[in-house]
Amino acid sequence: MVVEKTFTLINENGLHARPATKIAELVAKYNSKVMVKCSGTEVDAKRVINLLMLGAECGMELSFRIDGPDADALMTAIGNLINQKFLE
Amino acid sequence: MKKLQGVPVSPGIVVHKALKIFSESIPFVDRFIEPGNVEAEIERYKNACLVAKEDLLKTKDRVSGSIGTDFSEIFQSHIHILTDDTIQADTIYRIRKKNYSAEYAISSVYKKYKKTFKKMGRDHLLAQRVADIDDIERRLLKILLGVTDDISRDLTEDAIYVAHELRPSQATLLSNKHVKGIVTETGGVTSHFAIMIRALGLPGIIGVEGITKEIVEGQTIILDCNTGLVILDPDEETLLQYEKLHKQFQLFEKTIISQRMLPAETIDGYRVTLLGNIEFPNEANAVLQNGGEGVGLYRTEFLFVDAHQLPNEKQHLSAYLETLKTLKEKPFVVRTMDLGADKFAEVTGSEQERNPFLGCRSIRFCYENPDILKIQLRAILTASAKASIKILFPMISTIQELKWSLEQLELVKNELRAEGVPFAEKIPVGIMIEVPSAAIISNDLAPLVDFFSIGTNDLVQYTLAVDRDNKKVSRIYSPSDPAVLQLIKLTIASARNHNIPVSLCGEIAGDPIFIPLLMGLGLTEFSMNSHSIPFVKNLIRSMTWRNIEEITANASKCHSSEEIHAVMLKAVKKIIPDYFSE
Numbered sequence: 265m266v267v268e269k270t271f272t273l274i275n276e277n278g279l280h281a282r283p284a285t286k287i288a289e290l291v292a293k294y295n296s297k298v299m300v301k302c303s304g305t306e307v308d309a310k311r312v313i314n315l316l317m318l319g320a321e322c323g324m325e326l327s328f329r330i331d332g333p334d335a336d337a338l339m340t341a342i343g344n345l346i347n348q349k350f351l352e
Numbered sequence: 353m354k355k356l357q358g359v360p361v362s363p364g365i366v367v368h369k370a371l372k373i374f375s376e377s378i379p380f381v382d383r384f385i386e387p388g389n390v391e392a393e394i395e396r397y398k399n400a401c402l403v404a405k406e407d408l409l410k411t412k413d414r415v416s417g418s419i420g421t422d423f424s425e426i427f428q429s430h431i432h433i434l435t436d437d438t439i440q441a442d443t444i445y446r447i448r449k450k451n452y453s454a455e456y457a458i459s460s461v462y463k464k465y466k467k468t469f470k471k472m473g474r475d476h477l478l479a480q481r482v483a484d485i486d487d488i489e490r491r492l493l494k495i496l497l498g499v500t501d502d503i504s505r506d507l508t509e510d511a512i513y514v515a516h517e518l519r520p521s522q523a524t525l526l527s528n529k530h531v532k533g534i535v536t537e538t539g540g541v542t543s544h545f546a547i548m549i550r551a552l553g554l555p556g557i558i559g560v561e562g563i564t565k566e567i568v569e570g571q572t573i574i575l576d577c578n579t580g581l582v583i584l585d586p587d588e589e590t591l592l593q594y595e596k597l598h599k600q601f602q603l604f605e606k607t608i609i610s611q612r613m614l615p616a617e618t619i620d621g622y623r624v625t626l627l628g629n630i631e632f633p634n635e636a637n638a639v640l641q642n643g644g645e646g647v648g649l650y651r652t653e654f655l656f657v658d659a660h661q662l663p664n665e666k667q668h669l670s671a672y673l674e675t676l677k678t679l680k681e682k683p684f685v686v687r688t689m690d691l692g693a694d695k696f697a698e699v700t701g702s703e704q705e706r707n708p709f710l711g712c713r714s715i716r717f718c719y720e721n722p723d724i725l726k727i728q729l730r731a732i733l734t735a736s737a738k739a740s741i742k743i744l745f746p747m748i749s750t751i752q753e754l755k756w757s758l759e760q761l762e763l764v765k766n767e768l769r770a771e772g773v774p775f776a777e778k779i780p781v782g783i784m785i786e787v788p789s790a791a792i793i794s795n796d797l798a799p800l801v802d803f804f805s806i807g808t809n810d811l812v813q814y815t816l817a818v819d820r821d822n823k824k825v826s827r828i829y830s831p832s833d834p835a836v837l838q839l840i841k842l843t844i845a846s847a848r849n850h851n852i853p854v855s856l857c858g859e860i861a862g863d864p865i866f867i868p869l870l871m872g873l874g875l876t877e878f879s880m881n882s883h884s885i886p887f888v889k890n891l892i893r894s895m896t897w898r899n900i901e902e903i904t905a906n907a908s909k910c911h912s913s914e915e916i917h918a919v920m921l922k923a924v925k926k927i928i929p930d931y932f933s934e
Contacts, residue, residue: 272666274667281480281484282426285425289428312429313438317465322667324661
């Protein structure tokens with residue numbers, strides 16, 4: 265199953281090291297493949313360094329494409345994480 | 353004796369010997385290895401990664417115990433980057449195919465990533481990413497080269513530690529008991545490091561240009577973290593003065609901190625309201641912790657920090673709701689955007705101005721770009737459905753400007769009504785009185801608004817026509833100038849005439865020297881930086897209405913700012929001697 269959804273980053277410091285780590289660790293817990301796109305660049309969301317390379321700042325959009333058996337649940341979890349500002 | 357100025361990150365005064373922390377680059381040669389040693393070199397690299405990971409796990413535990421999990425999480429990020437498959441494969445490839453030494457391979461791979469970050473841009477957030485990569489690289493190189501510069505191990509003497517810059521990996525140093533203060537040459541107030549210093553309440557000053565060059569190892573230095581002043585090699589007199597000050601201040605601080613939650617009233621029961629100024633939603637908590645009764649000025653400029661992209665309604669709203677969550681029903685005043693056009697040249701295509709302070713800034717900039725104001729007003733109104741919140745328009749200088757601003761508010765209200773979005777119909781609206789013309793016509797402005805807020809910083813600058821950052825004229829900049837005080841009086845009289853409240857939110861609201869006179873002129877509400885609240889409260893609780901009347905009467909006989917300042921200083925020194933340095 266493939267699920268696609270776009271979220272806006274609302275935490276003040278954007279996708280810096282700690283939020284990127286939280287996303288990567290969340291993705292690692294599931295069995296789906298996650299690609300994330302930001303201003304034209306698409307990367308594998310399992311790697312912190314990749315997420316950092318997106319240079320995503322507050323207010324920018326992240327488009328996720330999740331492919332796998334638990335795609336729905338993972339998308340919800342990612343959305344919660346982003347909308348709760350990564351619980352920073 | 354030499355004085356240097358920096359940016360204070362947490363209050364306090366310390367006098368100590370200075371020791372330098374060395375964190376210069378680690379020297380190594382771009383070395384090639386013999387093809388026969390490739391496998392051994394790869395082993396060396398893998399081994400260094402394992403050791404580094406162990407180190408990181410240990411540091412993470414230590415920091416999470418001593419500073420908090422918020423800060424220890426950064427080491428988890430470092431572990432991820434360190435053990436990243438692609439980075440490791442790339443490094444091994446360089447050793448195997450190009451015969452690079454492990455050190456050379458590591459630094460060439462990391463360099464590639466740092467370059468990409470630097471290319472992306474401009475701001476401190478990216479600089480932080482580069483600093484993270486740097487930190488991981490250094491950790492690996494140190495292990496490979498056998499260099500031990502775990503600084504916290506070397507700190508065996510009580511001292512103020514001086515460094516060019518500090519890295520996240522050096523965070524453990526902050527919980528070392530020998531560290532009595534920190535000074536750095538670089539660093540922003542919002543860097544990881546500054547935040548940690550503040551969280552620990554360690555005296556610290558950052559951004560002190562030239563400090564690492566000027567400092568002599570073992571020399572005595574003074575950190576006045578209340579003002580950001582660093583004094584190197586102080587003379588006998590200065591030293592004595594600060595040592596005494598340090599002791600007094602500690603005692604005094606203890607007393608006033610313990611009394612910060614008591615009401616702000618004089619000995620004879622005359623009560624005023626003390627509020628806090630904030631720039632970030634999470635600062636609202638500090639206001640309450642310091643005994644403030646609410647937020648009298650929320651400067652929303654931080655929402656606009658990214659000059660390339662204006663904030664959307666959602667971002668505004670989430671900032672306001674976050675603040676409201678902390679404040680509940682306590683006073684909360686949001687000032688609409690107060691920046692100059694120069695900040696947005698890229699987005700709005702505005703031209704460079706010859707005279708930005710007299711140009712298109714603040715409400716005038718909104719007049720040119722009404723959507724920026726409307727988006728913000730929509731968010732404030734939407735938030736007003738949840739809890740009480742007030743709107744404050746900055747830099748109003750004419751009645752037309754005020755009427756235009758109120759019209760925009762009505763337009764937005766109509767929009768929301770049409771959309772069925774709930775909001776507080778009677779949301780209070782106030783204006784900043786910070787341009788002399790507004791003070792002069794305040795009697796005409798008052799019937800149109802629900803409150804005034806006097807902004808003395810700009811009022812002083814515009815009344816005396818002086819730029820306080822221009823050293824040649826900054827002596828003229830004085831909030832105790834009779835002309836400024838006349839305008840304050842006029843504003844208070846107009847507010848009384850029309851029965852609306854008036855508060856004061858400039859820097860002097862947090863300066864105990866000014867409080868009695870301002871109270872004597874009729875002000876009952878002050879909004880200041882949260883760390884000033886306990887000090888101002890202490891003064892108020894130490895005086896009587898009689899003191900206030902006396903100071904006001906004496907000041908009214910004076911004809912210059914110097915005389916007025918002297919009157920206030922003399923009287924306030926008598927009331928709270930411990931607050932002052934002599």
